[in-house]
Structures are given as C-alpha cells and as structure tokens.
Amino acid sequence: MQQYAILCYDDERVVGGWSEEEDAAVMARLAPVHKDLATAGQLAAAGRLEVSGAGRVVAKGAEAPVTDGPFAETKEQLLGFYVVTVEAESEAVEAARALARASTSSGHYEVRPLRLFRGDGGPP
Amino acid sequence: MTIDPFGRALAEARPRVLGALLRALRDLDAAEDAFQTACLRALRTWPERGVPSDPAAWLIVAGRNAAVDAARRLKRQEPLADEATLSDLEDAEARAVERLDDGRYPDDVLRLLFICCHPGLPTAHQVALALRIVCGLPVPRIARAFLVADRAMEQRLTRAKARIAAADHPFGPPSPAERAERLQAVMAMLYLLFNEGYSAPEALAPARAGLCGEALRLALLLRRLFPQDGELAGLHALMLLHHARGSARFDARGRVVLLEEQDRSRWDRGLIARGLAVAAAALRSGGPAGPYLLQAAIAAEHACAPTAADTDWPTVDRLYQALERVQPSPVVTLNRAAAVAKVAGPAAALALIEPLHGPLDGYLHFHGARAALLIDLGRRDEAREALLRALELAGPGAVADYLRQRLDSLDGARPATPAH
Numbered sequence: 001m002q003q004y005a006i007l008c009y010d011d012e013r014v015v016g017g018w019s020e021e022e023d024a025a026v027m028a029r030l031a032p033v034h035k036d037l038a039t040a041g042q043l044a045a046a047g048r049l050e051v052s053g054a055g056r057v058v059a060k061g062a063e064a065p066v067t068d069g070p071f072a073e074t075k076e077q078l079l080g081f082y083v084v085t086v087e088a089e090s091e092a093v094e095a096a097r098a099l100a101r102a103s104t105s106s107g108h109y110e111v112r113p114l115r116l117f118r119g120d121g122g123p124p
Numbered sequence: 125m126t127i128d129p130f131g132r133a134l135a136e137a138r139p140r141v142l143g144a145l146l147r148a149l150r151d152l153d154a155a156e157d158a159f160q161t162a163c164l165r166a167l168r169t170w171p172e173r174g175v176p177s178d179p180a181a182w183l184i185v186a187g188r189n190a191a192v193d194a195a196r197r198l199k200r201q202e203p204l205a206d207e208a209t210l211s212d213l214e215d216a217e218a219r220a221v222e223r224l225d226d227g228r229y230p231d232d233v234l235r236l237l238f239i240c241c242h243p244g245l246p247t248a249h250q251v252a253l254a255l256r257i258v259c260g261l262p263v264p265r266i267a268r269a270f271l272v273a274d275r276a277m278e279q280r281l282t283r284a285k286a287r288i289a290a291a292d293h294p295f296g297p298p299s300p301a302e303r304a305e306r307l308q309a310v311m312a313m314l315y316l317l318f319n320e321g322y323s324a325p326e327a328l329a330p331a332r333a334g335l336c337g338e339a340l341r342l343a344l345l346l347r348r349l350f351p352q353d354g355e356l357a358g359l360h361a362l363m364l365l366h367h368a369r370g371s372a373r374f375d376a377r378g379r380v381v382l383l384e385e386q387d388r389s390r391w392d393r394g395l396i397a398r399g400l401a402v403a404a405a406a407l408r409s410g411g412p413a414g415p416y417l418l419q420a421a422i423a424a425e426h427a428c429a430p431t432a433a434d435t436d437w438p439t440v441d442r443l444y445q446a447l448e449r450v451q452p453s454p455v456v457t458l459n460r461a462a463a464v465a466k467v468a469g470p471a472a473a474l475a476l477i478e479p480l481h482g483p484l485d486g487y488l489h490f491h492g493a494r495a496a497l498l499i500d501l502g503r504r505d506e507a508r509e510a511l512l513r514a515l516e517l518a519g520p521g522a523v524a525d526y527l528r529q530r531l532d533s534l535d536g537a538r539p540a541t542p543a544h
Contacts, residue, residue, distance in 0.1 A: 065248040066453045066483065068269045069315065069419070070322040070366050072426055073440075073462035074489040076373060076383040078496045 130170055134163050137180040139232040139258060143239070144184045149191055152257065152285045159183070161190035231345050233258060233338075235297050237313055241306035242288050250306075252277065253284045254313045259335075261320060269316045271455075271487050307350060311359055311416070314339050314346070318363050336367050357406035358417030364399030365423035368392040384432035396427045415451040418443055437466035454480040458490055461497075470500040488517035 138159070145155040162183045176182040240254035252270065255261045267277035298306060321335030343360045350356055372390040375381055403420040407413065413421065422443045429435040444460035458477055465473035474497045477490070484490035491514035498507035 064451065064453075066271055066455055067248075067312075067316060068271065068319055068323070068487075068489075069455060070319045070362070071419075071455070071459040072366065072369075072383060072423065073459040074493050075323060076369070076380070076386075078462045078465065078493040079380060079382065079489075 130167055130175065133175050133179045134166065134183070135260070137183050138260060139236045140180040141183045141187060142257065143232060143236050144180075145187045145191070146239075148188055151289055154191055155187075156257070157194070158187035158191040161193075162186035165190070231342070234310075234342055234345055237310050237342070238298050238303055238306055240313075241298070241309040242284075242291065243305070244287055244291055245284050247309050247312065249280055249284045250309045251312045251316060253281060253288075254309075255316060256281055258313075259317055259320075259338075261317075265320060269319065271484075273486070303349070307346075307353065307356070310346065311356060314343055314363075315359060315416070317342075318366075322366055336363070336370070339363060340367060352409075354406045354409055354411065355414040355416045357402050358414060358420045361399045361403035361406065361420035362416060362423050364395050364402065365420060365427050368395035368399065368427065383426065386432075388431065391427070400424055400427065412450075413446070415447060418447045418450065422447075435466075437463050441467050454483045455487070458484065458487075458493060461493060465497060465500075470497045473497055474501065486517065488514045491517065 141162070142155055142159055145158050146152065149155050149158065165186050166179075166183060170176070236258045237254050240257055241250045242253075245253070248270065252266050255266050255269070256263065263277055263281065264274050266281075267274045270277065272280075318336055318339035321337075321339065340360075340363050343356070343363055347353075347356055347360055368391050369386065371392070372386040372388070373381055381387075399420070403417065403424055406417055407421070422440055425436055425440050425443070441460065441463035444456065444463055447456050448460065458480060461473040461477045464476055474494070477493060477497075480490060491510045495507045495510035495514060498504075498510060
C-alpha cells in the first residue's frame with residue numbers, strides 16, 4: 001500500500017473571502033466524499049491551512065544571522081544619546097570626565113582620537 | 125580631517141587591483157599584503173610625479189613586484205628594480221583576461237563581490253568576507269554589523285579565507301547561473317555596506333556618504349542584471365528612501381537630529397519619488413513582500429508623512445509585525461518598539477524590548493532605545509545606567525556630547541569644570 005498526498009490549491013483571496021454560509025456549503029458538498037473515503041479506510045488525514053498571513057516563512061539553510069540594519073526607528077527616533085566627533089581632544093577629555101563622575105562602576109573611560117575610514121583600510 | 129586625493133584614487137582602484145592580484149597570487153592574504161605595499165609605494169612616489177593616468181595598472185604592477193619581492197627576500201636574493209623602470213608587456217595578457225571578465229560584469233566591485241560569495245561558506249561569512257576584502261571595512265566595524273565581538277569576527281574571517289584558499293579555482297568570477305544563486309549574499313553585502321554609511325555621524329560624512337552612494341550605485345547595476353527581482357527592487361527602494369533624509373539628519377556640529385525635529389524641506393524629494401516608484405512597482409508585481417520590500421514600505425511611511433506628527437505609526441507597527449514574521453530578529457522587534465511607543469505608550473514599548481536583553485546586550489541601540497523609553501517614564505537612574513552602557517558600546521574615541529547633556533539634565537545641574 002502506498003500513501004499519496006492530495007494537495008488542494010485555490011486562490012487564497014477567494015477562499016479566505018467566503019462567508020460562513022458559503023464555507024458551510026462547500027464543506028457540505030465535500031462531506032459525503034470524505035465519508036466514503038473514511039469508510040473504505042483510505043482517509044488518513046484531512047487538514048486545512050490557515051491563510052498565509054498567519055504562517056511564517058522560514059528560509060532554507062542555516063538560520064539567517066541577526067544583523068544591524070538601516071532602521072530609522074532606533075537611529076533617528078528612539079535614541080538615548082548622540083555620538084559626535086569634536087574639534088579638540090580637550091572636549092573629549094572633558095566629556096569623559098563628566099561620564100566618569102556620573103558612573104558608579106569601577107571601570108574607566110579611554111579617550112582616543114577616532115580615525116577616519118579609508119578605502120584601503122589603512123590609517124589616515 | 126581632509127580626504128587626500130591619493131587616498132581616493134587608491135580606494136577607487138582597490139577592487140580592480142585586488143581582483144588582478146587575487147588572480148595572480150591565488151591567496152587572499154598575499155593579495156591584501158601586496159595591495160597594502162603597493163599603496164605605500166604609491167604614496168611615496170605619486171606626490172612627486174603625480175597620479176599615473178591608470179592608477180590601477182600601476183598598482184597591479186607594484187603589487188606583483190611587492191609579492192615577488194617578499195618571496196625573494198625570504199630567499200635572501202636581490203630585490204627587483206624600481207617599478208618605474210619595469211616594462212608592462214607581461215600585463216597584456218592579464219588585461220585581455222580582465223576584458224573577458226568585464227564583458228559579463230558591468231563593474232569591478234560587483235564582480236569581486238560575487239567572487240567573495242563562496243558557496244562553501246555560510247552566507248553570513250561570505251558577506252563578512254566581502255565587506256572586508258572588497259569594501260575594505262575595518263574588522264571592528266564588520267563585527268558590530270553582525271553584533272559579535274571583534275575577536276570572533278577576526279577568527280571567522282581567517283577561517284573563511286583558509287576555506288576559499290583550499291578550494292579549486294578559488295578566485296574565478298562565477299557564471300551567470302552561479303550569479304543568480306549568489307544574489308542573496310550580494311544583496312546582504314550591499315545592505316550592510318549601505319548601513320555603514322547610513323549609521324555614521326555627519327561629521328564623518330566625506331567618507332561615509334561615499335559608502336551610501338557606492339551601495340546605491342551597485343544596487344542599480346545589480347538591478348540591470350536582475351531586473352525582475354522584487355527583493356532587489358525593495359533593497360534599492362529602501363536605500364533611496366533612507367538616503368533622501370541624509371542632509372537633514374545631522375546639524376552643523378555633526379549632532380543627530382531626530383526624525384521629529386528634521387527639517388523635511390531638506391529631504392531630497394527626487395530620491396523619495398524614485399524610491400516610492402521602485403517600491404510601488406515591486407509591490408504591484410504580486411506575491412508576499414520579503415524583508416527588504418517590507419523595510420522599504422516602512423521607510424515609505426516616513427517619507428510620505430508631511431510632518432512627524434502625521435506619521436502613520438499604526439501602519440508602521442503592522443509592517444514591523446509582518447517583518448517579524450518573515451525575518452524574525454531581535455533587532456527588528458527593537459525597531460518595532462518605536463512604533464509601539466507611539467501607538468501604545470512607552471511602558472508597552474519597554475515591555476516589548478526588555479526580553480531582548482540577552483541577544484542585544486552588546487548592541488548600543490538597544491541601550492539607547494531603553495534609555496529613551498526610561499526617560500519618558502521618568503525612571504532617571506535606570507536611564508543613566510542605560511546611557512552609560514550605550515556609551516561604552518559606542519566605541520573608543522566616540523564622544524557622546526548629547527549624552528553628557530542628558531546626564532547633566534538628569535542630575536539637575538552642569539558639573540564644574542575639573543582641574544587638570
């Protein structure tokens with residue numbers, strides 16, 4: 001004996017748009033067919049997929065990595081602070097001191113000049 | 125700091141030179157070392173003699189010399205003659221090979237990106253490798269893009285290079301059929317390349333805006349190769365729409381200007397119109413929207429709002445929910461929280477992101493967002509902790525000017541200037 005899958009394809013927008021009465025009418029027409037198959041011991045399983053919005057697309061292969069991305073919501077909207085470069089190192093040192101005063105942890109802040117990115121990855 | 129003209133010529137020549145050196149040397153590390161040496165030599169000789177008419181060709185010869193140099197020095201033999209006196213006859217064949225390749229790729233950078241997509245590597249590693257080799261991004265930046273530690277990214281890159289070196293024909297450009305398979309990875313590279321440019325402060329603009337422009341240029345070229353791809357169109361649209369806000373996002377001192385404070389008249393309407401058109405066409409072509417197209421739709425909501433107050437946050441929230449379904453990621457949920465804060469208040473948004481502390485503890489925007497919500501809720505001590513944590517993560521040398529102001533305002537008074 002061999003099992004077969006009978007897959008039903010239909011236009012989701014149509015099927016999803018049936019009224020309760022329309023839906024019941026369709027099921028009523030199918031019911032005797034189901035019954036016959038069941039009586040003959042041939043109906044292994046019958047199911048109905050929910051509309052695709054309720055499902056989840058899972059990409060093949062390894063799980064997609066979590067990465068950063070250009071999202072305005074965290075980078076332009078919900079932002080607890082600004083990050084800038086300053087004109088002189090003394091401003092950087094002052095800010096670091098302010099942070100050190102505000103901090104209760106035992107770490108320390110390093111002030112180092114930010115290096116401008118270059119296309120070959122080399123130093124400026 | 126100014127961009128020196130030689131630096132620019134070197135950066136632009138990088139992909140073609142690296143491609144040629146990879147072909148010649150068959151080893152990524154050797155090619156990179158040779159390229160670096162060639163650049164150093166260029167910076168010694170070009171200031172006197174001027175930039176050569178074909179900088180890439182000059183660098184390729186210099187790079188090959190450097191590689192042979194290094195090998196010979198290892199064997200304690202004489203170094204080669206100065207590259208200025210070398211004949212370039214032997215490069216005629218190399219140029220012919222390059223022309224054959226060029227015929228199938230509209231661009232050197234694009235070709236090199238596809239080469240770096242080695243099927244023996246996990247996609248994430250391909251992308252990281254391409255960002256390092258092709259775009260020359262420093263390892264710490266790539267690590268941050270993937271939310272991993274620097275050390276972990278270094279190891280990943282070392283292993284990836286070794287893997288490629290061990291394969292047959294490691295550096296031949298893939299055929300058109302193979303190109304289609306590698307498209308996903310190349311799109312991911314362009315996405316992260318754009319993100320590098322987008323995420324940086326305006327103060328670094330000369331270098332960073334170049335990254336956004338470069339990503340946009342490559343996306344356009346890629347669309348010529350794959351005109352029917354909906355997700356690629358979505359990627360292109362989202363880049364256009366974000367880039368449109370570029371001039372309004374930072375003030376004259378390089379400080380961030382929040383979305384609700386940006387002068388929308390400074391948004392580039394031409395870029396927005398193009399972005400909307402590309403996104404609309406892709407959405408019309410049917411089928412469920414993928415992650416890039418969904419992000420483009422979110423960007424479109426911001427672009428279409430005449431003022432910040434007009435932003436349709438409920439729709440943004442729904443789009444993020446759809447995005448969560450097709451691309452589940454704590455970063456996506458974090459960004460959804462901004463919409464939730466507008467729709468349901470800061471407490472609901474905070475409840476949404478608190479569980480993300482595990483995966484996002486090393487992500488500065490998690491702490492930045494938490495701080496913003498905590499400040500809204502009047503929980504100042506916790507906000508201060510979050511701000512300090514965000515600052516730690518912002519990297520050495522980054523100064524949080526506004527952070528200091530917010531800390532001051534939390535404490536209620538400016539601290540006295542300390543004695544040295």
